Amino acid sequence: MPEKRPFPEGQGPNGDAKRTKGSDAMAAARAKAAEIAARFAKKPASNGASATPPQPAAAAPVSDAQAKLAAMKARMAALKGEKVDAKSATPEPTGPRFATTLGNRRLSETPKVEAKPKSAPKQDEELENPYFDPKAAALTKSRGPRVLVFNEHGKYLDQASKLRAQARLEKIQRMLALQARRAGLDENTERGFLVQPPPDIEWWDEGIVPDKNYDCIDDPDKVKIDSDDSIITIYVQHPPLLKAPQDQRLVQVKPMYLTTKEQAKLRRMRRAADLKEHQAKIRLGLEPPPPPKVKRGNMMRVMGEQAIADPTAVEMLVESQIQQRHDDHVTANEERKLTKEEEHAKLAANQEKDARKGLYMCVFKINTLAFGKHRFQIDNNGKQLALTGVTLFNPELNLVVIEGGAYAINKYKKLMLHRINWQENAPPTESQVEKQASDPKWLRPVDEEGNTKDHSGNKCILIFEGEIKQRSFRKWGSRVCETAGEARETLGRAKLDSLWALAKSME
Template sequence: MSDNSKRSNRKGKGLATETNPLLLSSNLNLVKEQHRNVNPYLSTNNQSPNSSYRKVHERYRKGLKFFQKGEISAKYELERKVKADEEARQQEEDERKRIKEEEEQEILKVKVANGELPDFSTGENKYLKDLTNIPTVEWWDKPYLDDRLEIFDKYRVPCREGDNTDEEEEEDEDFDENMKPSIRYVLHPIPIKVDEVVPVSKVYLTKTEIKKARRNRRKIEREELETKIKLGVLPKPAPKVKLANMMSVYENNQNITDPTSWEKTVRNQVEERKRKHEDMNLQRHEEAMKLKKSKMQEVSNVDNTKGNNFCKVYWFKSMSNPKIRFKINTNGKQLDLKGFCIRIGNEGPGLIVSSGDEKSIKFFDKLITRRIKWDESYKDKIQDKEITIEGNNAIKLWEGNMNNDKFRRFFMKVCENADQFKKTLEEFDCEYLYSMFYNH
């Protein structure tokens, strides 16, 4: 019995599929030659329906489909129009609801004013009861009343002789008119309104998180712009031509036949881009300065009579160190302080008067009392030698609130003598500080 007959007699082993005759051949060159120069994309209908190239053949038989010019743009334009109409209808519906709610609120206000409804703002709804549930007589009065709701005779107090009943009746009538209780609700004290909105603390990101968020945001914006350009919603931007790539960006005859004029055109484009870039930077700078100026104006317009103007006065022995002068002058201007720093001579004593908001004054106070090393030696660049100022220090003389001041900005001044020093204080109505300076 042959091998093929043995294999055919076996049942229940493997699939009932005949082996491909190519696999029965041990000649690999024969298999390779049979599949040479075969293109799967040019398959014919003679192949069996189980061919691996059937899907490719079906795709090419149906043909390729392309969008017509402007088809995508028209589709998106229609979607935008439908969305705009939907938003307009929604706005009209919201406006009608708002007008209806306002009318209902006006009707409720009138009813509350007339006493027909409780006032929810004062909490009357918490104490108002249904009139149908109010009994005719309270339980504590029932033992003293009969069926006709009249007081029993035994509980009546007879009038004594000599009593002026007319005056009592008049008083009772006045009492009934002026002290008539309300049967609708009992007036309770207005409850204190508590702010139920709990302020949410801000979440501050680290430098790395800020950079990552900015990078992701810019990536999304860039992808949206690229998608709109691909769909034809936005025009394609002009290529950025430079002298380095001027010969390869555009493939035309101008850069070959007349390279001089083409170079001039490219240089003009470069200058135009540079001009737009500078104009954009200038515009951003102007907007930032305008915002900063408006904030400074708001700070300067704060009423100083409400205790928002804090002032501190310091005495110092010497300010010959240029580093100290630079720190005081720079911080005074950056913190938007008002006041001055004046001294007698270049190495003489002086006063520092600082005025501003609480936060700025607190920062400036730490600068004067902690950060600055007053007794630190420095190098004189003119004489080229090391100068030591041992024992130099600064002391706080006074602090408090100032209702009014004449300070416009923070400045530094060197006075020639004590008379000029005192005259400078008098210009700002601070002559009383001279006695503190002199007695120190």
């Protein structure tokens, strides 16, 4: 058999040293006595001199509490500006390890921290705090108390006088511009043919570039496309669907027309159905039976003996019934007839429906409109057809601009190009003389001597016709323009000043 391992030293059956209960108790007593002696040696003597503690046989190891205390002393010394040598901080001998005793000892050994200026920790906080802004602190320190600031005497009086002078200057400029237009200084200019230059930047690009031009379009850093404040986002904006212009002008399919025989057949079938329903109601007692319909042809057969006895009375009765039926028929037709208000409402609805299908514009040029009848026809028909536009009276030429639906425009074209006799002229009546008293001489049908003007060369031509998106005028009206400048200004308000140059170029 292999040999067994020997027992540890001093143990086992052959061991010569055995621990006894008495030896263990003695070792514990010695340790307790040494601990009490160390505690009493730590306390100060009664005469004010500190007693020298007995030196232990062996140096006790440094505890964790003592190491933390030494580190705290080093940090405090560093704050005061002192240099602490780590080697000089010798750990104190090991004290008691009981919880109550150790706590009391820490409280008694805690050093008192001297008062120090607040600037040093603030600097450390400024360096360590990431949310500290020195600019804000500087502004806070430099802010002083508010002081009263009084306005100088006459400050607002000077401002008011400057504003009044500016208003007078603008008024003078407007008067000079109006006088220049009336004098016809800009009559021969080519402003009507000039095309306006394009803008520096389009309105849809104003939110993408910071400037009011395209100079920075090549710099990707300045173009707001991928930035947070860009108007371009990941969301898709779907515009509303609009009807196509040609869909608004679709001709409604009317029902198929019937021949005369088919219409009579339908009428007989409808009347027969109504008669059967009426007879059924009479049989059920819901309606009273109608009186016999007596006519001249069936008078003797219906009335019988009464007609033979007194034919004159029967004839008068038949004639009264015939007249009553005729009056009932006329009354029913009048009840179905529309009133004046309903007719106007129906006409306005039809005109609005015609305008919704599409708007058109026509421009007519007339040499002279001195005859009052022509002016009345132009004005009255434009109002009746619910057209918008303007009639410009000028010594050189007259312009008529109209806007409206297709039906109304076609009606007005026939009036202007075919129905009106433009060579016609006649002296004014007494009522017309009173109305034309304030008109200029070139707008009267007679000359200074009272003779009727010759209109044999007067004519009307269509210089423009086309479809438009929206109306340029809100209502129908007319204006007398002494000069070409005033006529251009009137058309310029509707952005149609080029029509005057077009009319002058067409002879």
